[in-house]
Amino acid sequence: MNVVVRHQAEALASLGHEVSILTRRSAVDQPAAAQLAPGVTLRFLDAGPAIALPKGQHEHWIADFSSRLGELEPCDIVHSHHWFSGMAALPVARHWGVPHVQSFHSIAADDSTPLSAGERAESPGRMLGEAWLARESDLLVAISAAEAATITGRLGGAAERTAIVLPGVDNTAFSPAGPSSGTPAADDRGYLLVAARLQPLKGLDLAIAALAGVPADLRPNLVIAGAASADYDGYVTELRETAERLGLGAQLRLVGPRSRNDLARLFRDASLVLVPSHSETYGLVALEGAASGVPVIAAASGGLREAVVDGVTGLVLESREPRVWAEAITGLLTDAPRSQRMSVAARKHALDLDWTRSAASLLGVYRRLLGPGTGQIASGSRQHHRAVA
Template sequence: MKIAILGNANSIHIKRWAEGLHSRGIEIHLLTCNQSIEQYSPGIHLHKLTPSVPYGYILAVVSLRKLLKRIEPDVLHAHYVSGYGTLAALSGYNNLMMSAWGADVYDFPTKSKAHHWLVKRNLQKAKAIGSTSHCMHKVIKDIEGFLPPIYVTPFGVDTNLFCPSEKDVDSPNKKVSIGTVKLLHKKYGIDTLIKAFALAANRCNNTEVELTIVGSGPEEENLKALSRDLGISNLVQFKGYVENSLVPQILNEFDIYVALSRFDSESFGVAAIEANACSLPVIVSDVSGFKEVVVDGHTGLVVERDNPEDAANAICKLIENECLRAKMGNAGRKHVINDYSWEVSLSKMISVYDELINGK
């Protein structure tokens, strides 16, 4: 089997798909308009298309067509409907799969009638469509009723990499650590988390707590100022950007993971299932992607988005009940192993490729 992946070579998700499929013995050609800074395994063929993004989404069509004619892949798989999906649609390649990731089908089509038309046209050019979640499957169907088959192909988690480690629970000065790993953008609701943590810290006077925020982004200074204004800057640590390879280690330093995204374009809660895989209980907002992967009251707690009071109540509930934290964390890991393991996700994707190649 020979697959050409069209997408951003610097995306961790693209890298994981390419490396995972390659590990299954599939010949992978990665076609990108981005200048790659990621390192790929020697057996993966990396092709740089010109010009670069954003012009490459349209103007790279000539170089893409030439490359596809030379490679002759069994399937051209474009990741992201609005950018690389446009380039894939313009290529005219017959056996085309297109995967939606979130904002490309939640936000982009709402910008104007022209944006909506472009996404609909791109989707109609595909022979198969991938969706990271069931909730996004419905959003795609709402864009256009007459579309090729839509397959749910979630971003799985490597449960050997994301796994619990031993914690120093006997330390007399052990604080309850609340944490998140996210880009510091408004849409991820880090400000709501800081406000909720401030409320929880004031209520839990008998327990030492700390908040760790891992990630970088345009809201960093505003969030630091918010922590100072709320009088909790001594309890909040901003760690900045960390390499993806260090995320499992970071997660294992937490006792509770919190993700309070604002918008439904958070179409698949990969951060939540990574935390669950490390046996962490999670507190998430009620956006569609989180509600799909978190079992409320079993693997974590779902709270109303943009509601610091609701989030604070959930944080206090888990701070005060160590047994509940352990119970939810253990249930979360079992849930991820059963439904969202990386090997299961790879097998689902390969089965879609098989159907496309065999004309089913």
């Protein structure tokens, strides 16, 4: 979500618009505001303690965030990202008399949906809040057709008020490896890459179990890049214990969060990118892998069916059986011509998707709401958009 918000904001600004990104202060040393790029200002609002909080605790500070937001100068349009922000921002947008746009980025499953191992149930407040936002927001923006179907089917959002704006990818930062590119692994096995927040929803245990099924003489290392989630204490230890139990302790590399540049290097030098998530509204990691010219093996979950062109830019697997994943990994590792064809196709696919195109699509959504005269937006008038993240 953070990648989408920032890159769309910067692309909107490059098209001649002013964007303020508002978020909760999570550290005492965060300034009141910071300039991220020309035309893009990041503002920190005081709501709750100035510390990082587990996701589930943010719900307690929605009202405070809404109050701080209401103290700011009105803007032309308010676009909320995730349900916390929407609950805080929709009443303020109504008070200001400006349109409210809602993006969810993830949507709570209903009570009948089985949880993955270690996953915690969502609060009733989230499910009710998302349904309210789907009914009351002026327009809903989905990141994929799969998410749009969830918005209309599960939340009851009106199809005529739901628009799909695909994300983009930085095709300069995420690009294929050059001839002299090295591999950061400690030996010549190469590595599979998973880039994700460390939580059960991301299916990291499946990636480890799948690696165990790859023949030992072929088996690469597994690099997992991402921050540990504060909501799941002990999950990192569980992953390490799983790897040890399967005899993979030396081949699992938990490298923690990485800068965008470091992450791009990890992508371009990987043999394959794995996205074993139980649920993804789109799967931006899969698109970043494609931009890097690396085949992606992804779960057939939500928007991943759209992010990966099955059999062309990678493989989309319906099964979550580790054996099936191991066979897919082994097949691509041992079929260099097929992997190379996928690499070329993946890069070509990504080149058709960039953040300027994504921002232009988003401007089309805003134009639907701002009424007569919005043609001026296309000619570069300084419209002021406020993204609440």
